[in-house]
Amino acid sequence: MPTLVSHPDEVKVLSRRFGQGAADIDKYIELDGYKAVQKAIAEGPEWIINTMKASGLRGRGGAGFPTGLKWSFVPKQSEKPKYVLVNGDESEPGTCKDHVIFLHDPHAIIEGTMIAGLAIGSKMGFIYLRGEYRYLLKIVEKAVADAYARGFLGKNIFGSGIDFDIITQSGAGAYEVGEESALMESLEGKRGVPRIKPPFPAVVGLYGGPTVINNAETIASAPHILLMGGEEYAKIGSERNGGTRLFGISGHVERPGVYELPMGYNLKKAIYDVAGGIKDGKKLKAVVPGGSSCPVLLPEEIDVGLDFDQMGKAGTMLGSGGIVVLDETVSIVEFALRTISFYQHESCGWCIPCREGTDWIKKTLSRVYNGGGTKKDVANVQYLAENMMGRTFCPLGDAAAMPTLGFVKKFRKEFEDYIDGQKAGTPIITVEQLVGAH
Amino acid sequence: MSEIANTIFSPQTAARFDHLVTLYPVKRSALVPMLLYAQDDIGYVSDAVVTEIAQRLDLLELDVRNVLSYYSMLRTKPAGKYNVQVCTNISCMLRGGYEILDHCKHKLGIGHKEVTSDGVFSLEEVECIGACCWAPAMQVNYDFHDNLNTVKVDEIIETYRAGKGKDVK
């Protein structure tokens, strides 16, 4: 079971019901549950979207797109039904924040889905969880059933004359299905191969109808925003980055865990104060700041605010909020190889730069790791990664190329020394083990 | 009574499938979860599973197989009664994930995607399972175990061996 952690610097908005038994519908109601959706019904779609815009909430799935704006793109009139799709595929290595929301506050996701539905004029929402999250799916299924039993879902919700249904869905193992168009394909019973954009889902999405797709954390934030007001929520965060966010801090820290911090909180403080510093008093070597697809930061680069803009300026990304901390014992060659092995394994194979690029980077890094590399291999890896960037159908190609580029650029000397026989860090495994299952 | 005469599934699963196909705007949407639930029921996605699911969803068997081959949790051969899935992705790797995997290999005497001769356990190395902050982590069937060390792994495996493990399905 995920252990709950806490720290005085946390600002508990989204997580304020965690650990209080709010998966139970009565408890959820006691803790202000289902008030936001009633307010949303009373105030109407325009108010919801304006409040969401004012909140400065940006998508918590990785790309950071402003949520209110996304909702406003859905056409008011549509011949085809509109849908809300909640992305709970959570598969980016280093990320486990949605896990905690599903476990502790499933009704917040249901309520958020209803709010998104009211905002865009949809009558049906889907909550998609990765297949591995079966125990969480059961918790969500029970919450949905309880909400139906109370008449909160189904026909004429809260006497509004509006109908709203929610269907829960299980995946069956695939990272790529987290990409929004691949997610729609999977939900339509197909292979998780993405769609060409445009058209964007807001116009042509699930079953061809206009669709809003949001990350589970984004959706769970909506009820809190409507209750506290958009401006109030925005104030907690930093400029153009409203509110708080769940950050998962993992790897070599003393107190790993999921912490709710204001947007813009200092990354160095998050590691040293909030998560208790580097494990066993070791030295920090590097930080992968937002899930495994984000370019690595060096210790001298971590004095930076955790929001989409500041992380972008620092040459990396806020991504999924999964901060992975590496101490001095880590071999970057090994870490880079483990990272690309994942993306190679998960590439859907549709486009050549991604399918072949990830494979060649993995092969080349395996040779280096095995001791048979040449200096040209490092240049080749960089060349391959640079040529994947922006040349693929979906962003998985970039997600594989970006961390690779970060490693070979910032740790070039370590790669070259490794090739010369001077190995930094303490490799954990053999190359056969490393690439065995992937 | 199932919608399908001579269904190969247990009555609960068959009833669930009867209901599932009525839920969606398009029937085929039930395919991915159905394959997984069928696997939970039968142990793997057998030829007979493919046939019946195709029939239930008005699809070609080819369509079903095409989807089946995409998703990593779906298998076409039986696994052990308890499928041990050890994560070795980055957060777990940094906190001993490979050590846990090796330990399981030795303890169970099997490698990646192999099954013990008594059919009780199988082992898999898996990618991130969304338990990074509680690493290293593994799942036995759907049950999560985290903050692992080798002693804890031994206890967990013995609990399952004794038939006392929580078997989330």
Ligand SMILES: Cc1cc2nc3c(=O)[nH]c(=O)nc-3n(C[C@H](O)[C@H](O)[C@H](O)COP(=O)(O)O)c2cc1C
């Ligand atoms: C390869 C890939 C995997 C992704 N995986 C996820 C995921 O597991 N969960 C998620 O919410 N978004 C994921 N995304 C981002 C989604 O495509 C999409 O941007 C997001 O769900 C939108 O929600 P948001 O605006 O609330 O962030 C992924 C994107 C890519 C390219």
Ligand code: SF4
């Ligand atoms: S970038 Fe990779 S995952 Fe995305 S469509 Fe191309 S091959 Fe598939």
Ligand code: FES
């Ligand atoms: S890296 Fe192992 S659970 Fe995420």
